[in-house]
Amino acid sequence: MDRSSIIKVIALMVTGFGIGIDFTGALMLVPAIENSFDADITSTQWVLNIYALFFAMTMVAGGRLGDMYGHRKIMIIGLSIFLFSSILCFVAPNLDFLIGARALQGIGAGCIWPCTLAFGATKVSKPEHRALVMGLILAGVTSGNVFGPMISGLAVSFGEWRYFFLANVVFSCISMATALLLMERETEHKKGEHIDFAGMAILSFAVLLLLYGLDMGADWGWTSVPLLLLFFVSAVLFTLFPKVEKRVREPLLLPQMMQNREFRITLGLNMFNVSAAFVALLYFPQYMQKVLGWSTFESALGLAPLTVLLAVGSIVSGTLYNDFGPKRLLLWGYLIATIGSASIVVLPTGLGYFQILPGMAMIGLGATLTVGPSGTAAVCAVKPERAGLVGGLSFMTHLVYGAISVACATAIMYVASLSNLGHRLAAAGIDMSKADQKVLNGGTLDTTSARMVMKKLSPDEIEKVKDAIASAFDSGMSMAFVFSTISVSVGVVLALMLDEDKLHKVES
The missing domain is CATH 1.20.1250.20 (MFS general substrate transporter like domains)
Known part of the structure; x- marks a missing residue:
């Protein structure tokens, strides 16, 4: 690879590293968050779950938006969302606020990750170098997975779990700077692309209701009417999802x-x-x-x-x-x-x-x-x-x-x-x-x-x-x-x- 491509790969690896540390690092903070907000595991599990869910449901849309408007542009938008939500996590006054900020982080990551992969696969190097480039980007993410718990451990050892999210802020700023300075604007975009917002919304609400029901079961009672109604609505939405997919123009799951x-x-x-x-x-x-x-x-x-x-x-x-x-x-x-x-x-x-x-x-x-x-x-x-x-x-x-x-x-x-x-x-x-x-x-x-x-x-x-x-x-x-x-x-x-x-x- 030439020098320009190597620099771009390093920039993409830094972006991947930031995504990697966030996922595993936040898990180590659960006991500290429980102490801070007087919560138990059934509530703090949402710090993981809401991030994973919104990351997952945004990712397909993020990839298609990148195809339509440029991967560099959507990546920068995603990094801006991730940066802003990391600041919100840092200042979160209560657990509900933190969970909401984590959901926003998931949306940002869902825009960043597919565009990072697409940029690495199509813009950084020659076709024969594609596998190497993708492997290096993945190495950036997995390295973040390893160092994330250590960063959060250091944050807690300094007496404040919120410091971990400052690491997110730092890596988001570095990634945004490298994207702006080192990645060229795309001039050609796909036309006629459509995003299955209906399918995404139905599936997201179905999963959210299921997760919320599992969270509240111990408090409401597993046979209580509100809980059974919640599970029923979730089941109806799951059943409705494949029927909606048959009607939309470009479904998530093609029949x-x-x-x-x-x-x-x-x-x-x-x-x-x-x-x-x-x-x-x-x-x-x-x-x-x-x-x-x-x-x-x-x-x-x-x-x-x-x-x-x-x-x-x-x-x-x-x-x-x-x-x-x-x-x-x-x-x-x-x-x-x-x-x-x-x-x-x-x-x-x-x-x-x-x-x-x-x-x-x-x-x-x-x-x-x-x-x-x-x-x-x-x-x-x-x-x-x-x-x-x-x-x-x-x-x-x-x-x-x-x-x-x-x-x-x-x-x-x-x-x-x-x-x-x-x-x-x-x-x-x-x-x-x-x-x-x-x-x-x-x-x-x-x-x-x-x-x-x-x-x-x-x-x-x-x-x-x-x-x-x-x-x-x-x-x-x-x-x-x-x-x-x-x-x-x-x-x-x-x-x-x-x-x-x-x-x-x-x-x-």
Whole structure:
């Protein structure tokens, strides 16, 4: 590559790095955010879920807007949104405000990411350098995934989780400057492009209602009329989505693609591989902090076996795809991830960090063998002219199901840990109201509400309660991984169903 192309690739890598640190880094802040806003895990999970959902639902539109108006222009608009929303996260006065700012961040990222990929694929280098350029951009993102937890750990060690979002501001400014100075304006754009806003809106509301219902189930009661009505409306919207897709001009899911068996299978393979990884990224740092008593920075280092494997594997998997083929990679990847997820359930609690280390490594390795290859397989299942659309759809599916997995796992975790906490308190002879148990369950003991509950107890009772809370969290996390194990195991079945011969001979 010439000097100009190298500089542009570095600029795109910096942009990718900023996207990468935001996703994993924010997860490490969950306990600190709980303390700051007096919240529990069912509420703070939205810091991850809302970002993933809005990122996913904006990405396809962001790519098409880039085609229509220029990738450089839409990238700069996305960076401006991301910069502004990062400032909002920094000054957020309450959890609802922070969640709204994270949604806006997701919209910005959804504009940035597809345009970054498109710019790298079409404008930076010669065609023979395209694979290298895309690999380097991906390396920027995965490097951000590794360093994100460390940056957030340092922010918390300095006494303020909000400092993490200043890193977003810095990288957004650098990325915007490089885009303005180093990336040339595009003069030719696609015409006649249409965006499926109706389909995006219906699918987004369906997922949002489902996530909100899973969040509120423990408070409203799982058989309450408002909750059942919420789930019913969500189900109606999910049912309505494919019918709307048949009527719009350029749907997210073309009917002819959905009639393609191999495409349906590969789309499913893009879904189920994220369940264990997303749940692990949310719960392992909390386990290290709430049960093992580690600091945020120590837990960031403890998470390295997962994040480093995800980073290295996402680059290596492209080479493995050609050598071994998608079916073999996906089957072994899903099997390893299933075993890793199940190990969290079956390993004894007294092992401490070594209770989660084997599962962490296997989940990371399983994701390595499935995330990239499943996306590539989906692209191979359709005509070449639909590759861009399917690439966006596969990543959208990936993120949406990841958000749903976290919500389902958290709902299960909260119910299981609350039940376990009640039994352990009763066994210890401590009489505590259900309301106080809910305050302590799934959160930290440093919130204002938790401190008020703990003030009612004697020193001896406080120690017993702390042991009960740690045990309850461990029990709840294990039940969350029961869900993940079942979810990931579906991918094993889908991988066995995949027909490689038909995959590479598709006519649809």
